[in-house]
Structure formats: structure tokens, C-alpha cells
Amino acid sequence: MTKGPVRLDVAVSYALPRAGLPAAVSFRRWVAAALEGRIREADLAIRLVDAREGRSLNRHYRGKDYATNVLSFPAEIPEGLPKGVKFPLLGDLVICAPVVAREAGEQRKALNAHYAHLTVHGVLHLLGWDHEDDKEAEAMEQLEREILAELGIADPYAGER
Numbered sequence: 001m002t003k004g005p006v007r008l009d010v011a012v013s014y015a016l017p018r019a020g021l022p023a024a025v026s027f028r029r030w031v032a033a034a035l036e037g038r039i040r041e042a043d044l045a046i047r048l049v050d051a052r053e054g055r056s057l058n059r060h061y062r063g064k065d066y067a068t069n070v071l072s073f074p075a076e077i078p079e080g081l082p083k084g085v086k087f088p089l090l091g092d093l094v095i096c097a098p099v100v101a102r103e104a105g106e107q108r109k110a111l112n113a114h115y116a117h118l119t120v121h122g123v124l125h126l127l128g129w130d131h132e133d134d135k136e137a138e139a140m141e142q143l144e145r146e147i148l149a150e151l152g153i154a155d156p157y158a159g160e161r
Contacts, residue, residue, distance in 0.1 A: 006032055007041035007088075016050045016097055022115050030116045033147050034123035042090040044126065046119070054096030067096045069103060070118045072125035093122040109156065113148075117156040120147050 010031050012024035027046050035042055049057070054067030061071065075089040095118060104114040121144055131137035145155050 006035045006039065008032055008035070009043040009088075011045040013045070013047045015047060015053060020101075020111075021048055021097055022112055026112065026115070027119055030119040030151065031123055033151050034120040035127075036147075036150075038127060039090070041088040043088045044090040044123075045092045047092065047094050048097050049094055051096060051098045054094065054099060057094055067099050069099045070095050070122040072122045074126050074128075090123075091126040093119065093126070095119070095122070113153045113156070116151060116153050117144065117148060120144055 008028060008031060010024070010028045012027050014021065031042075031044065031046075051067040054071075055065065057071055058068050059065045061073070062068075071094040072091065073094070074091040077089070095115070100114055100118060101111060103109075104111045107114070109117075121140075124140060124143060129136075129140045129143070131140050141157050145157065148154070148156060
């Protein structure tokens, strides 16, 4: 665990109209919460996309022909960096706004709370967390609950089991 504030560079881009979408400052706050105590500095990009782009990216990178809520692309750190050189590039998140809005409605969750959850979830993937089996999933979900609670957001998994 690292102590102290995280030095963050979060680039947020909107590939669709911004009306109704969280502001970049909200995404930065959610990213900072996910990284607090885990990493000292990080650079990452978040791109909000429409269903067409979300589907295209999911098909290309995961072989799944549908738009999904969040895609995480961890940075590929170049080999051969001199000893002691830190490379803060964490990676990229792609969030599909129409999918997030649909899920929030279906799950009866506040839209911003769902964006916060998916941002935290995506950042944890960038840090190497996964949910390939039940044990990994429970550990990752518990960490998400703790981070979101610090942000004043209710357990996103309540009522699912």
C-alpha cells in the first residue's frame, strides 16, 4: 500500500453528446478513489462512446458482437526501461454510455452511481484485478464495495445473490 495522494493524469474524451453524462471531474474523483493506497502515480484515458463504437471495440478486442458497459485496456509497458524508471501509464477505459444508461435503469440504480461503479471496476482491471473465477470475483467485488462506500455510494451488488 502506498501512502499519500495519487498523482493523476486522467484524460476524458466524449465521442458522443455530453448531455446527461458525468463531468470529467467526476471520473477523475472515481479513478482517484480506486487508486488510493494502491499506486502513487498514474496516467490513463477514459473514452465515452456510443453503442456502435462500443460494439465495434468489443468485437475487435474480445470477439463479442455486442456493446458492453466498460472495456479495460491495460498499458503495455515497454521492456528495457532503465532500472528505477517509473512508467505511470496505466491504460485506457472505454465506457459505452447507452449500455450504462440502460443497465442503470434496469437495475434501478442512480446513473452517476453506476458510472462510478464501472469506472472503479475498470480501473481495478487496469491494476490487474479480475473475476475469472468465484474467488477472484468475490475479492474484486468486495474491494469495489469498499471503494464505493468511501465515495458514499451503496453496494452495487446488493440484491444480486
